[in-house]
Amino acid sequence: MPRTSLDPAAVAAATARLVDVVRRAPEGRQPVHTCYVPADEVTAGTPDEWGAQALAALAAHAPTPADLARVLDLPVESAEVLHAKVAAKLAAEPVEDLRIDFEDGYGAPPTEDDDAERTARVVAGWLAEGRAPARFGLRMKSFDTAALRERGIRTLDVFLTALGEVPANFVITFPKVTSVAQVEVLGEILDLLGGDLRFEIQVETTQSVVDDRGRLAIPAFIEAGRGRVSGLHFGTYDYTAGCGLGAAHQHLAHGACDFARHVMQVSAAGRGVELSDGSTNVLPVGDAVEHGWRTHYGLVRRSLAHGFHQGWDLHPAQLVTRYAAVYAHYLDGARADAERLRAYVSRAGGTVLDEPATAQALSSSFLRAVDCGALDAAEVRRITGLDPAGLRALARRS
Structure with missing residues (x-):
């Protein structure tokens, strides 16, 4: 055996300083999307209603594989397979992840306590009947101001108290994070609420990408979460507005978004933290269904090519192109x-x-x-x- 000049005791002492990082993977499979629904619109039938509306859109605007091929510029033979698979998915499991939204999509109505308690009962019903989405949760208000902090924490408390035992596939979305202190405070609040509560950080401010000292901000956020951070979700429009982009340039394919996504990737790598891309506000509605579908399909394919396997959906008709894009991505290769x-x-x-x-x-x-x-x-x-x-x-x- 060849001899070396290294002292084994010195090597052991040096390597003893290395601390293994605890990598705790999120529960279950990663969903391909998150559907955000304002809290005052959530009912017991919301997941099924989204599926029914998506199937109706497919029947109205792409009733045959040839129609789907024309709208999305697909080979006819590929559209034959995709059309059948998408229709089956929309009938069986249209929503893989649902977030009850108490933030931007909801506003600040005086009924927030009532909506928090009511939607918790809705979730409890899903769980009792075995028909809850594979993952679900709520998006609370940000910690931007004292009033928002107080309201967000109260809503979280009311909801979780009414829900009772929290299942493993429940997650909280924490929006507009700007500092390590905000993450630390939320962690302390979750400690007080008890249980194994986890949360996603929405990366939608410039401070959540690069901090005030020019360092990458996300690694410190994840550390401050003490194992509770399960995901990083990109916020397209707040982030691009924060970068000073005009409305015409606020979209997922902009280079500013690519930079933020790359920072998210390198910051989360190996930490058991999932990534989700943002949304498009170009909706497939009215006379613009085909345009909305083409836009959404192209952006989902682009996200998948960039290594983002999840994204936001804001309208039931987007489920058609969400699954068409995801399925095409996997089937093509x-x-x-x-x-x-x-x-x-x-x-x-x-x-x-x-x-x-x-x-x-x-x-x-x-x-x-x-x-x-x-x-x-x-x-x-x-x-x-x-x-x-x-x-x-x-x-x-x-």
Whole structure:
């Protein structure tokens, strides 16, 4: 055995200073979207109503695969598959994640206590009947001012008191964060409320990307959350307005948004914190359904290409293009990705020599495809030779 000049005791002493980071993954699968619904509009039937409205939009504006192909500029053979899969998803599980909104979409009506208690009872009903979305929660008011802080904390207290036991798939969205102190205070409030409460930070201020000393702000936010931060959600319009962009340039494809998203990615990497892209306010309504669909479809595909697997949806008709874009993303590359994964597992080589990190990404992609319904486990096994357990083993390999 070759000798080295390093003293083993000195090496042990040096490495003992390293502290493992606790990486706590969010509960369950990551949803492909979050639907934001103003609290005063939430009823027991909201998820089903969103699905029914999305199916009605599909029937009215793209009743056949050929219509879908024309609207979204898709190959007809791809549209045949997508149309059937999207319709099935909208009928079975239209909403994967729902946020009861007590912030911008809600305002400050005098009935907020009543709406907090009522919507908590709605959620309790979903849970009792086994028909709650895979993930759900509420968006509280920001800590911008003393009045908003007081109102947001009170709403959270009223809601959670009325709900009782909080399920693992419940999450709080914390908007317009500007400082570590705000995150610390929310964490202290959640300590007082008890339970294993987790929250998403909305990255929608310039201070939430770069702090006043020129440092990346998000890593400190995550640390201040003491394990409670489950996600980072981008806020398109507050952020672009904060950057001084005019209304015509406030959109997800702007370079300013790309910068913020890249900061979110590098800040959250390896921390068990999920990422979600923002929304588009170009809605598929009235005479602009096709324009709204094309805009939304293109932005969702762009987000997926940038590594953001989740985004906001603001209108039921956007569910059509949310699932069309997500499914097309996974289906378009499925065969080529499967060949690369098979070659990696068999060590058979090929035209591409993949690293373990790429195998992780490939297997994670197939797991996401199964989770959302783009592919089923049997299809994935047929093309990759791997069952879900085998894919998970590759996805978790470090």
